[in-house]
Amino acid sequence: MACAPLARAQLPTLGDESEMTSSAERRLGEKIARELYRDPDYIDDPVLVEYVQGVWQPLLAASRARGDLTAELDQRFAWQVLLGKDRTVNAFALPGGWMGLHLGLISVTTSRDELASVLAHELSHVTQRHISRLTSQEKRQAPWVIGAMILGALAGRKSPDAANAMISGSQAVAMQGQLNFSRDMEREADRVGYNVLTQAGFDPQGFVTMFNKLTQAARLNDSGDYPYLRTHPMTTERAADMQARQQLLPREKAPAAPSLEHSLMAARARALSAVGVDALRTLVHDAASMPANVAPVRRASLLYSASLAASRLRDTGTAVTQAQRLADQLKDDAVGARLARLLLAEVSIAGGRAQSALPLLDANATKRPEVLLWSHARLATGGAPEVAQRLQTWVAQQPRDAEAWHTLSAAYTAQGQQLRAIRADAEAQVAVLDYAAAVDRLKAAQDLVRRGGGGGDHIEASIIDSRTREVESLLREQSLER
Structure with a gap:
C-alpha cells in the first residue's frame, strides 16, 4: 500500500522570489523549444510519446x-515533454x-513509477518557479541572451564544439552554474515531486529506487553517461531526506516486478537511441x-529491441520474424498484443511491405x-485520397x-494538389x-495562386491568406524576443 502524501501545509517552500513574469518565461521557453525541435536528436516517436x-x-x-x-x-x-534520442x-x-x-x-528505468519520479521532480522545479529564479539572477542579460546560454549549456553536455558555436566559453560556465539547481x-x-507522484497514483517506491539508482551512479564516478547528475547533484542532505521517506514505506512490501508495457x-528506447552498427547488431x-x-x-x-534494431539495420526479414515471435508470445495480453502489432506494422512499412501492414491497423482507430x-501504409499503397480525408x-x-x-x-502531393500540400507543410512548421x-x-x-497554379481552389486560397496574416503576427511577436 502506498503511503499517504504529506499535507501541502507541512512542506516548507522557498517562496516566489522570481522577477521574471510568466509571460516572459513562456516566451523564453518557446525560443529554447524551437531550437530543440531543430536538434537532430529530437524525435517525435508516436509510441513512446503516447x-x-x-x-x-x-x-x-x-x-x-x-x-x-x-x-x-x-x-x-x-x-510539453520533448523526447531526445540521446542515449545518455x-x-x-x-x-x-x-x-x-x-x-x-x-x-x-525498470518501472513506470521510476520514470514518473523523474518527471514529477522536473515538474516541481517549474511549478515552484526555480528556473525563473535562476534565470533572473542574470538581471543584466536580455532574455534572448539567457536563452542562448541555456541552449549552449545543454549542447555542451553532448558536444563542446556545439556549445562553442552558440556561446562563448565564459558564458557557458556562467550559465552552467545557473542550470545547476x-x-x-x-x-x-x-519533496513536492514525491507528493505529486503519490497523489497521481504512482508507487512512491519508484522515487526511492530511482534515487538510489542515480546515487549509485554518482558514486561510481560518472563517465558522462549520466549528465542528469551534474545538474541534479546527489547530496548527503537529499539522501538523508529520501531515506527518511523510505522509512514511511511498508517494510514488508517487495519490489514490484517490471511491467510488460514498461519493459x-x-x-524501444534502447533500440532507437543505439548509436552505430555494432550497438544495433548487439541488440539483434x-x-x-x-x-x-x-x-x-x-x-x-529482447524480441522487441531486436526487431526494431534489425529494422534500423535494414534487415527486414529478421525484423519481421522477431516482431511476429513477439506477437505470438503476447497474443493473450491486450496491452502487449497491441504494442507487438504496432511494431510488426512499423517494421513492415519500413521494409517496403506496407501492404502486409494494413491488415494489422484499424483505419478508424483514434x-x-x-x-x-x-x-x-495506405499512402504507400496508393490510398492518398483516403489518407487526406x-x-x-x-x-x-x-x-x-x-x-x-x-x-x-505528402498525401496532397500524391494527388497533385500542390496548393494544399504547401499549406500543410506550412502548418507543420507552425507546430x-x-x-x-x-x-x-x-x-x-500565395505566389502559386497569383500565377494561376492554385487549381481554382478559392476556399484554400482564402484560408492561406488568413493564415498568412495570423502567422506573420506570431512571427512579429517572436521577433520581439531578440
Whole structure:
C-alpha cells in the first residue's frame, strides 16, 4: 500500500522570489523549444510519446489538485515533454513548462513509477518557479541572451564544439552554474515531486529506487553517461531526506516486478537511441542467443529491441520474424498484443511491405500511433485520397501534430494538389514554432495562386491568406524576443 502524501501545509517552500513574469518565461521557453525541435536528436516517436504522456498527464492533474500548478501557470505554460534520442541518462526542465527527456533515461528505468519520479521532480522545479529564479539572477542579460546560454549549456553536455558555436566559453560556465539547481531547490523539488507522484497514483517506491539508482551512479564516478547528475547533484542532505521517506514505506512490501508495457517501452528506447552498427547488431544478437528459460517479460523486451534494431539495420526479414515471435508470445495480453502489432506494422512499412501492414491497423482507430502508421501504409499503397480525408479530420482536432501535417502534405502531393500540400507543410512548421519557415511556405502558396497554379481552389486560397496574416503576427511577436 502506498503511503499517504504529506499535507501541502507541512512542506516548507522557498517562496516566489522570481522577477521574471510568466509571460516572459513562456516566451523564453518557446525560443529554447524551437531550437530543440531543430536538434537532430529530437524525435517525435508516436509510441513512446503516447507512453510518456500516459505518465505525464496524471502528474499534471495531481499538481493541479494539490495547488502546486496554479491556474495562471497552467494556462500560460506549454507543459510539453520533448523526447531526445540521446542515449545518455538525462531529463531537464526548461522555462515555460517545456521538458526534455532523453531516451537513455527511459531505457534505464525498470518501472513506470521510476520514470514518473523523474518527471514529477522536473515538474516541481517549474511549478515552484526555480528556473525563473535562476534565470533572473542574470538581471543584466536580455532574455534572448539567457536563452542562448541555456541552449549552449545543454549542447555542451553532448558536444563542446556545439556549445562553442552558440556561446562563448565564459558564458557557458556562467550559465552552467545557473542550470545547476541549488541544494534547497533540489530538496524542495524532491519533496513536492514525491507528493505529486503519490497523489497521481504512482508507487512512491519508484522515487526511492530511482534515487538510489542515480546515487549509485554518482558514486561510481560518472563517465558522462549520466549528465542528469551534474545538474541534479546527489547530496548527503537529499539522501538523508529520501531515506527518511523510505522509512514511511511498508517494510514488508517487495519490489514490484517490471511491467510488460514498461519493459517494452524501455526496449524501444534502447533500440532507437543505439548509436552505430555494432550497438544495433548487439541488440539483434542478444535476442538470437537468449536461453530458452528466460523470463517472459525479459524475452519480450529482447524480441522487441531486436526487431526494431534489425529494422534500423535494414534487415527486414529478421525484423519481421522477431516482431511476429513477439506477437505470438503476447497474443493473450491486450496491452502487449497491441504494442507487438504496432511494431510488426512499423517494421513492415519500413521494409517496403506496407501492404502486409494494413491488415494489422484499424483505419478508424483514434490513437495517434495507429492513425499515423495506417496513413503511412495506405499512402504507400496508393490510398492518398483516403489518407487526406482521415488526416484532415485529425489535424482539425490536433493542430500541433507536425508529423500528421507532413503526412497530409505528402498525401496532397500524391494527388497533385500542390496548393494544399504547401499549406500543410506550412502548418507543420507552425507546430514546431518555426514561424519564419511557415510564412515562407504560405507566401509561396500565395505566389502559386497569383500565377494561376492554385487549381481554382478559392476556399484554400482564402484560408492561406488568413493564415498568412495570423502567422506573420506570431512571427512579429517572436521577433520581439531578440
